[in-house]
Amino acid sequence: MRQVILDTETTGIDPRDGHRLVEIGAVEMVNRRFTGRTYHQYINPERHIDAEVVAVHGIDDAKVANEPVFAQVADDFWAFIEGAELVIHNAPFDVGFIDHELKMLKGRAQPLGPVADHCRILDTLVMARKMHPGQRNSLDALCKRYAIDNGHRVLHGALLDAEILADVYLAMTGGQTALTLDADASQNQRSDTQETSGLSIQRMTLTPGQLRVIAPNEQERQAHQAKCATHQLRWFEEAAHDA
Template sequence: MRQVILDTETTGIDPRDGHRLIEVGAVEMVNRRFTGNTYHQFINPERDIEAEAVGIHGITNERVADEPVFADIADEFWHFIKGAELVIHNAPFDVGFIDHEFERLNAMRGEPLLGPVAKHCGVLDTLTMAREKHPGQRNSLDALCKRYDIDNGHRVLHGALLDAEILADVYLAMTGGQTALSLDASATPAVDAAGNQQSATQGVQRLDEQRARLAVPPLTHEEQQAHEARLQGIRDSAGQCLWDHLDVPTSPDEPTVSH
């Protein structure tokens, strides 16, 4: 499954008032793994950025004056997101601005070439998800980082690519999945709090073969009857039961399997 975690920055809060995109940042995941593919672009909005918006994201008119206009980056951006499930915090806001840009561009080109987003992409709103999981609590991206112990200390102002990267970590934490697993010995080693490199196997603890065995209490008569009834139900429905192929161990420490 291909997902694109996406964020935007804008000149104001409502595209119906003529506000435009000024930055887009996106991170690609496939099957919940980061692919390393990202999309990031500043955009000349062809209008002034409101002071309140600058206070949020820190992007000034001067910063984007020499950036390409949306028409120049639209096809590349569309190619990156088309067909993916877009994961966005407060999706109606970002999707509204993206669709507005596509509508303007299509009108300029004289035919509907790009968009709308919901017709060509899935859209998952993590703000809605967070409100369902944590009703009555603050569910801003900063609040979710704190709740899920995700480091966002480098985030002073909003930025589209940085917010998309943080949102990706938040989304994975919210949905309870492992973000990555590497068994490659060449993987970058971890660093402890003192700045010392740890080996790839550090933290893996082997059990002592001479450890005391766990005490396994015998089954009661009722438990044995319930167990046998369960096995018989499997035999009746499936025609066989793999349990029947297990050798009876001489002690709890000596289970064997016949082949």
């Protein structure tokens, strides 16, 4: 299954107020493995970026003044996401902005979008609220809950947030794609490395037989059996009491 983990940054909160995209970041996975393909693009929104939003993502008017407008990058972006399952945190926000930009494209023989007509959409915020009801489920909160390092995340950035969300999503749905036990054991491992904004993200795959199984000694085996017997007795006592 092909999935694209996606995030955007914008000039404001609501596209109905004329706000636009200023950055798109996306990471591709196939069958829960990173392919190494990413999409990252700053966009000239053709309008002023609100100061309170600049404080969040650090993208001001000057930074995107010489970047392409969305119409110039729409085809490349669409080619990257079309047909994939999009994994997005708070999907209505990002998809709403993308659909708004697609609607504004003029003079096309074949219109692009809406996104939901061409991609499946998985909202990790909805998933997190079902898994952790009554708790904070922001991306930062989920990083803390699943012990994912996001210490390098000072400001929001679309590609960085997409990479972090990818790790959060994998943790929420069954864990890492692979496990690295020893950095020196590279002869029997395959490494896929992405370099993004000076950050190195490495995925390792173990071959069969690399995980050493240590059997318990007799003392440990007996202690385990005694513990199991204690728990079983307690279960029977509680069941009899409830009856």
